[in-house]
Amino acid sequence: MTPPDTRTATTTQPALSGSLPAAVGVLGGGRMGAGIAHAFLLAGCRVHIVERDADTVEAARSRVETALTRSALKGAQIPDADTLTAGIDLAAFAGAGLVVEAVPEDRALKLDALRRIEEVVDEDAVLASNTSSISIDALAASLAYPERFLGLHFFNPVPASALVEVVIGARTHPGVVERATRWVDAIGKTAVVVRDAPGFASSRLGVALGLEAIRMLEEGVASAHDIDTAMERGYRHPMGPLRTTDLVGLDVRLGIAEELERAFGARFTPPALLRRLVAEGHLGRKSGRGFYEWSE
Structure with missing residues (x-):
């Protein structure tokens, strides 16, 4: 419905209920x-x-x-x-x-x-x-x-x-x-x-970890597999940051990083490797290749 022009700051609120909407x-x-x-x-x-x-x-x-x-x-x-x-x-x-x-x-x-x-x-x-x-x-x-x-x-x-x-x-x-x-x-x-805050809680923390993992890969610190294994076995993360990025989508992660860079500055600047992979169409699982090779 189109709201009337005479609206006020408060509107009819749904009654509180644990029931899901039909x-x-x-x-x-x-x-x-x-x-x-x-x-x-x-x-x-x-x-x-x-x-x-x-x-x-x-x-x-x-x-x-x-x-x-x-x-x-x-x-x-x-x-x-x-x-x-x-x-x-x-x-x-x-x-x-x-x-x-x-x-x-x-x-x-x-x-x-x-x-x-x-x-x-x-x-x-x-x-x-x-x-x-x-x-x-x-x-x-x-x-x-x-x-x-x-x-x-x-x-x-x-x-x-x-x-x-x-x-x-x-x-x-x-x-x-x-x-x-x-x-x-x-x-x-x-x-x-x-x-409401840039990146909320999960994206802000998750992207910070993911970007640093990409920088480490870019610098040749370790392979994608070993970086992920370090977090999975050392910190009990169910999935490493690079595999997670492949699952989320490199293009999605890039967009979030750019949003956070506008809010917080250089600490969220996307690595060149992330930009290059997105430009080449390597978006992770949905495209078949990101930091890993994927197949159905």
Whole structure:
């Protein structure tokens, strides 16, 4: 719905409940959006994905269905086929209790996406961005009702990840924060609540480690395998920083590093090796090569 011009600083807030919304919308059906859809489907929600055209709609549907099949093989109860729908019309988000924006990590793209979502959702719907580094307050500035907006930063791959960062902006309503953390718990993940700051908590720390690992590789200190093994065996990290970067996507890590460099300066300057690999199209697992060779 289009908000009236006579709005005030407070809007109708969703009633607090541990129950998940009956319907969830996801804008963007790439690896992250499909993973988010998968998580809410397994928890019993109806989910609608919006993509840009017919081809990407089918690709998004296929990603989610593949993830559900894998979950079924592990013993999960799979929802009925009609609980997942996908299309190109944002108007399908009307009636959703939660809509998560999961478009690529580009500020202008996300601002436009959120504005368009707000035009069609109900007034009491919660809006969330899956951004991993862009300021929630900066994104909220484009919204008529920033009180119902926050960050829900899921991690890649969503089905295997146990964490969601709940990022609160300066104007996010406390009731929305409480509801979002309960929803995260209800989909079987752990919520950490952080205030809006560049890179939040996880991206800022994770990228700092990842960039230093890339510099070490660039300088010939050790191989990618040995750098990762040092962190896995020495510090009990489940996955080393270079393999993690391949999983996240080198292009995604580069974008986050550039965002953090603007905020914090040279300590987050992306290494030349990272820029070169991205320019050459070596983006990690999704392209088949990053710091490691990958195959399906």
